[in-house]
Amino acid sequence: METCFIKTPLGIAKIDGDELGIQAVSVLNTEEKITDIIPLELEDCVMQLNEYFAGKRKQFDLKLNPQGTDFQKMIWDALLTIPYGKNLSYLDLSKKIGNVKAIRAVANANGKNPLWIIVPCHRVIGSDGSLIGYAGGLNRKQWLLEHESPYKQQSLF
Secondary structure: EEEEEEEEEEEEEEEEEEEOOOEEEEEEEOOOOOOOOOHHHHEEEEEHHHHHHOOOOOOOOOOOOOOOHHHHHHHHHHHHOOOOOOEEEHHHHHHHOHHHHHHHHHHHHHHHHOOOOOOOHHEEEEOOOOOOOOOOOOEEEEEEHHHHHHOOOOOOO
């Protein structure tokens, strides 16, 4: 397993993966030394994340290998279908998988997503439009949603 640390606008990101694919991408609340030489297996992921933050990428094209239960993987696959700049509620996601009663399990699987940004769990919001349930912190979720919004907030001053 290879690991690297990169700087993003939201903090240091840790990337784990190998020849089987990217296993995890997480944003840290601690300072880590930025990796000088990116392992070959992680180069595409680093490049695509940098493009995303620069506003030049809306969809990732990476070999993924997240570790989780079959149910979690099903939810993570469903998250991949949420288009850039769009949102979905936890209830809508439950309906999408065909089990409206699984809303808590869906929210739990969403919260365990190991592939920050790449599997866009930040695009899932409350049924009332509120920002709820984001492991990276609600301030980061807000930033990501604004970054992807086609309606950029402009300063009045």
